[in-house]
Amino acid sequence: MSETAGHPGGPARVSVWRELYAYRELMLTLAWKNVIVRYKQAYLGLVWAVLKPLLLMLIFSVVKGFVGIETGGIPYPVLAFAALMPWILFQESASEGVNSVVGNAALIRKIYFPREIFPITATLTKLIELLISFAILAALMAYYQMAPTWQVLWVPLIIAYTLLAALIISLVGSAINVYYRDIGVALPVLLQIAMYLSPVIYPLSLVKQRLLEDQAAGAWSDWLYLIYTLNPLAGIIDAFQRTMLHGQAPDLASLWPGMLLTALLLPLSYRLFKRAESRFADVI
Template identity: 85%
Template sequence: MIAIAKNLYDYRELMLSLAWKNIIVRYKQAYMGLAWAVIKPLLLMLIFSVVKSFVGIETGGIPYPILAFAALMPWILFQESASEGVNSVVGNASLIRKIYFPREIFPLTATLTKLIELLISFLILAGLMAYYQMAPTWNALWVPLIILYTLLAALVISLVGSAINVYYRDIGMALPVLLQIMMYLSPVIYPLSLVKQRLLEDQAAGSWSDILYFIYTLNPLAGIIDAFQRTMLQGLPPDLASLWPGVLLTAILLPISYKLFKTAESHFADVI
């Protein structure tokens, strides 16, 4: 682990250059530029709010628009980090053919680049909290760890996905669909408390309820979104019971994903 960190540190200037290139390319011919980082979560928040007005979703007294926006922030960070990470190696084919450097720099840089858009979303969240007269507490200090956890979860998909995408481009086509399905399996539109109530309290699935809730929380986004909402909007610490299954799964899969990436790396220049 120390050797990996040192290796990446040695190429920090390249990572900064690639990060800047990613930002320029993404918004170069976009008339509204970084404004799209604002429009996307706001538009989704409005759509979810309209849906909520028809179906009714218990929010525990928190205004639904800000609850939805707080769910969308880590979700969009994860979704776009994973999407760009999976396509990062193929997207830099010309550079891979020219010189050697650690190829994991591509998915890692693609993931870290999304932090700029996240900072913009934090400004919007601050405005919404001021509007709804909500103030953060010291529990907001958990947020950097939650964001780090989100990036690591995205990196699991980015590393293995980008390696597979070099050999089978289908993964790049299938990923948006899979992530869309994953959104509905994560507490983005609805809060985790609703799932907990139905499964743990109401035992809606009978004897399978506890097992199904555990499987649900294996999805890292379940604990991440709930923890972000609790720490920022409710002034509460993260619910460790909903966090640990996803943390454990991520801790197991991340080194496996990295190992698979490094195994496939030696043939990238030949195949790509």
């Protein structure tokens, strides 16, 4: 069966946003289904959304006690938790997005609708767990007598940027996963490696000091720092910590490489997804 069968309007060109808006009720239904399915068999339910970042924060705090990490005067548990929030949002959005198309195979075989709804919905669903994490961060900041400033107004933009970065992985990964299921198996390993290449356990300021100030890699130091900040999570995590904990505006120098890469890859990932979706119903 052709993937375009039953598509309302046939070959007529409809803008992406108008088409997604037309299916907004389906997106809401799928989002609610994602939440229910994820936690209905879990005895602790949404408590797992609390336990994961808290346990990682405790582990990182123990590691920090052995290796010593400069925190710029911020208590390390708060600094680590603030790094984990955007990281876990990215990690789980990408993971669920990659498996979203294969996980809805039965629905794909029945009717036509824009298949990008699956990775987009899987990504947006993670905002529910993020809200819980914000409550924990607020409690930690209150415990350490820290108060946010008006710079937190940057946070919605930082979160939106995080979701767009995750959506690139979701679109490309979910399309490839239909044809080669290895991607779903390999992704957790790749994301685990990516965590150590992002300023989650350690702050970006440490990398900046070693490469830009100390020139630890010699003539390659500046280039290595640029390559490091091509990872969108480098700028995202640093910006989130700056705005929430330091009361500072995001550092554009650490943001622009990743933002530029995201701006280039997002439309390419969408085009790849749309080209691959024509055979989803036949292959899946």
